[in-house]
Amino acid sequence: MQIEIIDINKLLPYINNPRKSSNIDKVASSIKEFGFQQPIVVDKNYTIIVGHTRFEAAKKLGLKEVPVQVADLSINQSKAYRIADNKVAQDNYWDFEKLQIELDSILENNYELINTGFDSDELDNLLNKNLKNNDNLKDSEINESDLKGSKQCPSCGYEFN
Template identity: 30%
Template sequence: MAKATKKQALGRGLSALLKDPNNDIQSATDKNADKVVGNIVELELSAIEVNPFQPRSNFNDEALHELASSIRELGVIQPITVRKLDFNQYQLVSGERRFRASKLIGLETIPAYIRIANDQESLEMALVENIQRQDLDPIEIAISYQRLIDEIQLTQEKMSERVGKKRSTITNYLRLLRLDPIIQTGIRDGFVSMGHGRALVNVVEKQDQIALYEKIVGENLSVRDTEKAVKDYQEAKSNPNQNSSPESKNKNTSKTNPEFITKNLGKFSDYLAVKVDIKASEKGKGKITIPFHSQEEFNRLKKLITGE
């Protein structure tokens, strides 16, 4: 208990230091910056503004009130992170749920780690820290990855290093943003999973995506069932006049790929993180089709294949 009291008193002491106009810390090299930056400080909630770069857009009211009740009983166990804007002015980097819950129960101060960062660094910190959270839905994660690409100019390789995820994992999240907004909302609301979305993203036409999405929800299809439905859709699209007679089915069966192709097809798709199509004759002659849906994806594939 004595340690906790000492730690809290230290935070209040640092708070007083930050309110002293003669000790206005604006950079990591300023006097007393080492006493504040990276340490836990008790900050007034009124001095903190919400981060406009926050990738989370949905806050569950019930969960927020549960957190508020926990904070009322136990206090804020995990400090929030803020960046210093100006004299006694701060902006959230992470911890908006704790910030909102503390305001709900009328707290005046909150423990916080202080960072000094410019807008770009703040955006990157907010996005990377939020991506690490366990309670973000797949679309929120995908949007965060896309913002790191668009606004921080990170390549998928660099982003992989920053967030500690495989590049193929990042690519799979980004591909979800090709889905119709209705399906993206369905993933966010839990009607379908990310696995369903990954299957549907292989359907280019948005109206066909919606039709398959309605079938998934209406018939409660599993991910495997969805993958089969997408495959059937693609085959029907590529062979619109296909005869459904037994003779035609036998003819199609005879045109299946040889074993050396079927055993290795998945390796191409896994490495490139796109659905690769390979057609080959029994003699081994064939072609490889690699789809892409944007210049950014084309450049990614080019780098993987050519190394440039």
């Protein structure tokens, strides 16, 4: 795989992209914190196959250039990959016990948890949930009725109830 740095204005969003970009702010925050770690995948004409949200986030951040991978895919492969990339990620499950360990470790090391991509309400749920019996729940199954205890971020002082 070869990654090129391309002028952002050369990229063309796919007009029939079936996925709506609702996390532009979160992705922009991620790019700002960690840099551009995943290239935008484009076809030979620089039409975006995968990475529409990264593209929008980069524009929001005022980036002039972005990393891209030019994929050698047929039109049908590009269409299928565009759908599969989003669908496969959507079907993932969290191992909440391991997620709890990772979040606790990040918190103990005074790093901002908001950089994980979870918003404050989600973090509140995750940090206070009894996770041992719920390690196969989908993301959308976290609810406030399972909350207990409280934790405080040592860096920013935010208290999670």
